[in-house]
Structure formats: C-alpha cells, structure tokens
Amino acid sequence: MEDLRLVIITGMSGAGKSQVARAMEDLGYFCVDNLPPALIPKFAELCAQSAGRVRKIALVVDIRGGEFFDTLVQVLEDMEKQGFFYEILFLEAADETLIRRYKETRRRHPMAPHGRISEGISRERDRLEHIRGRATHIIDTSDLSTAQLKDKIAALFAGEREYERMTITVVSFGFKYGIPLDADMVFDVRFLPNPFYVESLRKKSGETPEVSEYIWKWPITQQFMEKLGGLVDFLVPNYIKEGKSQLIIAVGCTGGLHRSVFVANKIYEGLRNKGYKVNVEHRDIKHNIVEPC
Structure with missing residues (x-):
C-alpha cells in the first residue's frame, strides 16, 4: 500500500x-x-x-x-x-x-x-x-x-x-481592541499618516485604492515598508530553519481600519510573491463602518 x-x-x-x-x-x-x-x-x-x-x-x-x-x-x-x-x-x-x-x-x-x-x-x-x-x-x-x-x-x-514552508498569518488589528494574544511579532504603525483625518477617507478601509494611495504617497511610509520588508525577509527563513511551523505577524494602528490593513496587505503580498504559504486577516474592520471598495 x-x-x-x-x-x-x-x-x-x-x-x-x-x-x-x-x-x-x-x-x-x-x-x-x-x-x-x-x-x-x-x-x-x-x-x-x-x-x-x-x-x-x-x-x-x-x-x-x-x-x-x-x-x-x-x-x-x-x-x-x-x-x-x-x-x-x-x-x-x-x-x-x-x-x-x-x-x-x-x-x-x-x-x-x-x-x-x-x-x-x-x-x-x-x-x-x-x-x-x-x-x-x-x-x-x-x-x-x-x-x-x-x-x-x-x-x-x-x-x-x-x-521549506511554514504557515504565516498576517493580522491587522486596532490597539483600542487589544493586541492579538497569539502574535509572534507585533508592529505598531500608528506613526504613519492617518486617513481618518481626511473626511473623504474616514469611513473607507485600507483595502480601498483611495486609502492605499493616500498612505503610500508619504515618504515615511515608503521608507518604513522598505525597512520592514528587509526585516521580514531576514526573519522568516531563520524561523523556518529553527523549525517553527506557524508564524503570526500582527500589525496594529488605532482602530484597525486604515494603516494596519494597508501594511498587513503589503506584507502579505511580499511574502506570497516569494512563495511562502501565507494568509491575511483583518480582525477589526468589522468594528468600523466601512464603505464598499
């Protein structure tokens, strides 16, 4: 058999x-x-x-x-x-x-x-x-x-x-609702420019093109993503080498609607393009009133 x-x-x-x-x-x-x-x-x-x-x-x-x-x-x-x-x-x-x-x-x-x-x-x-x-x-x-x-x-x-693979989950969250208890790494992105203060973007999520473009246009966002991408690219192969089978990367902003969603999606796309087995979850979008994409 x-x-x-x-x-x-x-x-x-x-x-x-x-x-x-x-x-x-x-x-x-x-x-x-x-x-x-x-x-x-x-x-x-x-x-x-x-x-x-x-x-x-x-x-x-x-x-x-x-x-x-x-x-x-x-x-x-x-x-x-x-x-x-x-x-x-x-x-x-x-x-x-x-x-x-x-x-x-x-x-x-x-x-x-x-x-x-x-x-x-x-x-x-x-x-x-x-x-x-x-x-x-x-x-x-x-x-x-x-x-x-x-x-x-x-x-x-x-x-x-x-x-050569482990399961990676990237989770966006809002600090006002608590940090995910199972997170292995937590990144605080509350320093990035906040779309909440732009009236036309306030009720839209980080998954919409308008919000993504707003967050990405700032030099600080691009610098941060470059450094974050380098860190993740360094850590993931070493976690695999160590024998880790599951990795939870949590990204948080104030409410979990704009900046954390955008950054989590960027991390997810980068890992997926490199062939890793990766999922993305937006934990706290449901706590916010969101307009359709």
Missing part, C-alpha cells in the same frame, strides 16, 4: 520519542502513542481505506507495551507479506545522557522501576537489539537540542516543499 506512509517510532526510553511524535504531528502525521503491535496491521488498513483522508501515520511503539512489544518483529514481517510498506525510526542516546535525563525528570525507568537506572538501560538495550537491527533510520539524540531534533525529523519525513 504505497500511498500510505507508515512510520514506527521506537527506541530507548528517554531518547526523545515524545518530542519526535509532536514534530511528526506538525508535519501532518496522524500519531498514536503506545499502540500494541498486534493492532498495527488493522490500524494501517483502516487508514489506507480512508479515501486519502489519512495518508501519513506515525506510531510510537516501545517497551511500555510489556509482553506485547515482543511481538513487534513478527507483526512487521507479516505486514511485509501483506504488502504494507513501513519505516522504523529508532531513537537512542548515550547511557550518561539517558541517566541525566531520568534524574532531571525524576522518573523511574520502565525496565527498572525499583532498581538503578543504569540497570534498566542495559536491559532495554538488550531487548531492543533486534528491532534496532531492522531500523530504517537511527538518530542519536545525545547532543541534539529540541530544535535540532525537530530539524532532523523534518528533513527525513517532510516533503521538500513542506519542509
């Missing part, structure tokens, strides 16, 4: 499987944690029959499954005979790294709930030896930050187009 991408996430306890699962979710994978191996074929079959609604799944399977985990190799061999294609991502880390992580979180190792962490790690390595030998990908997380691990996962499991 080639249309379905199935990734089995397994490996050492404390090596970062939960972080990887969250990263896979950000890439659009349907993730299930601690699924008994015996249920994997049926689950994969259901996903394959979902008429394309579920095409990428990631399953975390590890020694928490107890005796069920020991059937994983046999289950995977049976799936191969049935025509299922799968990948195994095995996560590991050095003993000293795993011990330090367990001590920091004060968790008990599942293979040594009443003994030393080092003993549990040793037992787990022995138990995972066979599945490690079948792994498609092996990642040692000993020296990886969360961002670096996320970057590796994206490189392995996201299509090139998905990896």
